[in-house]
Every structure is written in structure tokens, then in C-alpha cells.
Amino acid sequence: MTGIANLQPEPAPILACTISRDVQNFDLLIDDMELEMGESWGDLSFEDSQEFLNQHEAASLLFIAIAVNSGDEGDLGLIADIVKQAKDKGIKVILIADQISPMALHQLLRLGADDFVPYPLPERALHEAIERAKTAPAPVAPPVITAPAPEPDPDPAVHAPQFKAKGDRDGVVLPVHGLAGGVGASTFATNLAWELANTAKDKNAPRVCLLDLDLQYGSVATYLDLPRKEAVFELYSDTAHADSDQLLQAMLTFNDKLNVLTAPADMLPLDIVSPEDIGRIIDMARANFDYVVIDMPKTIVSWTKTVLARAHVYFALIELDLRSAQNVLRLVHALKAEALPHEKLRFVLNRAPRFTDLAAKGRVKRMAESLDIAIEVSLPDGGEQVTQTNDYGLPLAEHAAKNPLRKELQKLAKSLFDLNKAAEAAKR
DSSP states (O other), X not given: OHHHHHTSOOOOOOOEEEEOSOGGGGHHHHHHHHHHHTTXXXXXXXXXXXXXXXXXXXXXXXXXXXXXXXXXXXXXXXXXXHHHHHHHTTOEEEEEEESOOHHHHHHHHHTTOOEXXXXXXXXXXXXXXXXXXXXXXXXXXXXXXXXXXXXXXXXXXXXXXXXXXXOOOOOEEEEEEESSTTSOHHHHXXXXXXXXXXXXXXXXXXXXXEEEOOTTTOOHHHHTTOOOOHHHHHHHHTGGGOOHHHHHHHOEEETTTEEEEOOOSSOOOGGGSOHHHHHHHHHHHHHHOSXXXXXXXXXXXXXXXXXXXXXXXXXXXXXXXXXXXXHHHXXXXXXXXXXXXXXXXXXXXXXXXXXXXXXXXXXXXXXXXXXXXXXXXXXXXXXXXXXXXXXXTOOHHHHXXXXXXXXXXXXXXXXXXXXXXXXXXXXX
């Protein structure tokens, strides 16, 4: 009879676990786990998982599948601890997400989740994620260093602003919005900010900041050869508790004159920040800088009107082509439909024709008349020097000071500076 007992199969080792508030909310996940893992998987609640991951049995786990939905966003701290605990044990983490916010998803992925699968599960998506978990190399534990020596700053000119936030300014807000791809809005914003920072010398120099609010494709960091700090994402993650000191710490200075808030290191959804978030950041910048130049995304988003409401002048860049003309009509129509202050728009024609090209100048006039707008600034084509200067990570003034585009931007910055000084004098 004792031989019969020896024929009983041993229970299959647990190779995977689902972790959720209630796995019954993810019935498709149950079906796929049974298909992929047979009886070699289990299910845990958020609370029980922390205790289990500390036990010896957790050593056999190949991966855990953390399933979350919108009802779990209040427990992000607990879920984050589970992700960190699993990563410390060398266990792969697959995140199953059902309609959670982009911010919450981004936070969990940044904590070290190895893979992400949306819910409802697409066909074979979990299978492919498990295969990637099986084939991915195990993480190598970093060496333990008791007292690391601080690394020298590779460029002493690149650092956070050195002044203290006093909130003693009332800055001029100058957003820049390209109305079509490739019209040069980022180049305009970067060089205008640099020229403003150099309109006066010594103690009379204005304090200027440049905010790159193109959270996906922002190129200001490239044009000024600046690194992208993790503090930028942290600032956007919790603006409600951020203050001016945190804003300054997220910034970098270029050549000790221009203060820059670059786009985040990772590509983020444009709706990861709310109108209130953007409003707080602009208000903090205004309180500590004389000029706030903003490089806007081409897309109109929920917080565009927040920027427009705070803008003193809203530069809209166009070119002499049909797509720009059509987009001008769309933008003006959208602003009027929402009763937004479209009169703040100042249209800037980039790569404008030379004064000797009379036929093209006639086209510019007809374009303005047909759109019922005034083209108040015309910028010449800077040619290949502009592209080269951007690739070098320098403003035009530092690499091609005699470029015709640079000269016009210098004139524009000087006129803005003079107008602001005159307005301040009139208030006294």
C-alpha cells in the first residue's frame, strides 16, 4: 500500500502569480493564464503579495502579472512597492492595465515593470509577454558602493539657476506656436529667448526662462545641447505641491544667462498635465522671471487656452504656403468659437521672400488680406546655417552672428524689451 502513496504526483511548482484587488474583474486574464501556465500559477491580493514575495516559495516565480484598473489608482503607492519588491527578487513584472490614467501607467512603467499589456487582452498578447519574460536576461545586480564620489559636472556652465526664488517679478509671457510642421517655431523660441537674455548687460540684463511644453517632441534641449533632467517629470507629476524652488531645480541654465525647462526625458501624452498644472508652472515662472518664452506643441490641447489666457503676445508661425493659410483659418475659427482672446495672436512669417522678390511679396500681401490677418513679423530664410547651428546645440548668435535670421530676431527681442520698459515706466 505504501507504493500507491508514492505514485501521487507532487503539486506543480508555482511559476507565476496574478496580483490584483480582485482577479474576478479580469476574467480574460484568468482564461489566458490557465491556457499559458496550466496549474503552475496562483493568485494573490495586493496585501498578501508582499508577504508571499518574502517567502522561500517566491524563488520559483518566473513572473508576476499585476492587474490594475481605474479603481486602483488610489493604491499606486502599494502597487509601486510590489513592483520594487519583485524587481529586487529578480522576478519579471508584467503590467495588465484596464483604463488607468496615462500618469499612473507611466509611473508604474518607470518603476521597472518589464512589460505592459492592455486589458481587455488582445489575442496572444499575454503569450508574447510571457515569452519575452522567459527569454529576457536576468538583471545584473549593481555593485555595492559605500561612499560614491560625486561625479564632476561635465559642463560647469550647465546647472540649475543659482538665484533664490523670491516671487518678486511679473514676467511677460511669450508663447510660440507653429501652425504647421517644420515652420521653425522651436528655432524661433530658442533664439528669441537667447536674444532677450542678452538685450542688456550686467545687472540690467533681464531674467529670461524658456519653457519647452512640447512634451513629446520638444527639441529645445537639442538646440541648446542640454541634458533632460528627471526632475522635469517629477515637477509635472505633482504641480499641486510644487513651489518655485522645485521649478528652478528642474531647470538648467545655458551659458549662465538663459534658464531652460526642457521637455521630459520620456515621451509623454500631452494630456498627462491638466490646465491647472500648466497654469501653476507659468504663474511660478512669471513670478521669478522677466520674460517667459514658451515653445508650444503644434497640437491644440486642453491647456492651450490656459497658455493663451496668460500670454501677453502669442506668436503664431507660418510659411507662405497653403497648409499654413488653412491652419490659420482653423485656429482663428476655433478661438472665436470658444470666445478666446484671438486678438493676442501675432502672425510671424518665417522664410519670407526677399525684398527684391516682388512677385512673392505680392503673394504675402494677398495671403494676409484673404485671411484677414496682419503679418507683423517677417523673418528671412537663414539657410543651412540654421540647421547646422541647431545641430551644434548653439543659438545663432553664438555660431552665426551675421546670419540674416539672427539679425531680425535680435531686432525683435530689442523691440520687445523696449516696449516692456516703456510700459513699466508708464505704470510708475
